[in-house]
Amino acid sequence: DVKVTQSSRYLVKRTGEKVFLECVQDMDHENMFWYRQDPGLGLRLIYFSYDVKMKEKGDIPEGYSVSREKKERFSLILESASTNQTSMYLCASSSGSDLNEKLFFGSGTQLSVL
Amino acid sequence: GESVGLHLPTLSVQEGDNSIINCAYSNSASDYFIWYKQESGKGPQFIIDIRSNMDKRQGQRVTVLLNKTVKHLSLQIAATQPGDSAVYFCAEKGWGNNRLAFGKGNQVVVIP
Numbered sequence: 001d002v003k004v005t006q007s008s009r010y011l012v013k014r015t016g017e018k019v020f021l022e023c024v025q026d027m028d029h030e031n032m033f034w035y036r037q038d039p040g041l042g043l044r045l046i047y048f049s050y051d052v053k054m055k056e057k058g059d060i061p062e063g064y065s066v067s068r069e070k071k072e073r074f075s076l077i078l079e080s081a082s083t084n085q086t087s088m089y090l091c092a093s094s095s096g097s098d099l100n101e102k103l104f105f106g107s108g109t110q111l112s113v114l
Numbered sequence: 115g116e117s118v119g120l121h122l123p124t125l126s127v128q129e130g131d132n133s134i135i136n137c138a139y140s141n142s143a144s145d146y147f148i149w150y151k152q153e154s155g156k157g158p159q160f161i162i163d164i165r166s167n168m169d170k171r172q173g174q175r176v177t178v179l180l181n182k183t184v185k186h187l188s189l190q191i192a193a194t195q196p197g198d199s200a201v202y203f204c205a206e207k208g209w210g211n212n213r214l215a216f217g218k219g220n221q222v223v224v225i226p
Contacts, residue, residue: 004157042203043158043216058213090157100207100214101146105157 003027004106006091011111019078021109023091030096032074033103034058034066036087043090049074050099081113124221127198133191135220137204142185144206149178149189152219153200161189161202191222199224 007022025032033048035058045058049068063085067075074093078085088110092103127133139147145166150158164171164178164187171178177190187204203219 040218042218045213100212102148102160102163103214104160105150107155107157 004091004093004104006089006106006109008109009107011109013078013081013111013113015082015113017078017081017113019081019111019113021076021078021089021091021111023074023076023106024072025074025091025093025104026072027093027095027104028071029093029104030071031094031099032068033092033094034064034074034076035090035092036060037090037108038087046076050096081111083113085111086113087111124223126223126225127194129194129196129224129226131194133189133194133198133222135189135191135202135222137187137189137217139185139187139204139206141206141208141215142182143208146207147178147180147187148205148207148214149176149187149202150205151198151200151202158203194222194224196224196226198222 004025013019031050034046035043037043044060046064047058047066049055052068052071055066065077088108090108091106094103148163149161151161152158162173162176162178164180169180175192179188191198201219201221203217205214205216207214
């Protein structure tokens with residue numbers, strides 16, 4: 001089975017801090033994604049990557065950046081955390097032929113920005 | 115953009131009964147649909163998917179039905195168990211590499 005691992009289950013940060021959320025997948029998937037999940041809003045795509053060093057903006061990229069230096073690892077960066085970035089962050093991956101199909105998700109990181 | 119939604123916010127089901135979770139979609143060009151299950155405190159877990167050239171697909175205890183005429187998708191769970199208690203949400207994708215559009219979710223509560 002695909003395993004997508006997010007390094008932290010819970011994080012508490014202060015406004016203005018730089019935050020790194022790490023995600024690793026073990027199935028040699030080409031595509032990786034970062035979503036945030038908020039009550040009543042569902043899953044919203046922040047960024048995705050279809051290859052090493054490649055990245056594409058999703059629907060809500062403002063305030064975020066990403067890094068894909070290795071195929072298995074996709075990092076989400078909050079340059080200066082703000083309270084409105086308090087959310088559940090979900091990483092996902094998919095195989096090359098299924099860019100936007102059959103995404104496999106990690107367990108999520110609940111980020112609280114105080 | 116086009117939206118994906120669920121009819122019922124909460125579905126209470128007696129253990130052992132069958133569950134039916136409904137999803138309406140508005141993009142007639144969507145050609146791929148997928149169901150996820152999300153238990154409390156966990157990430158979404160893939161259940162089953164279906165392409166628009168099919169009307170029905172079965173998995174282990176689950177069946178997905180696609181009615182393209184009325185743009186309706188449903189997930190049927192047979193012999194519902196307490197472990198089936200979760201939020202279920204559907205997602206759709208238009209032709210090509212369009213992004214998945216997720217519904218907001220529907221809570222299923224299994225009564226022992």
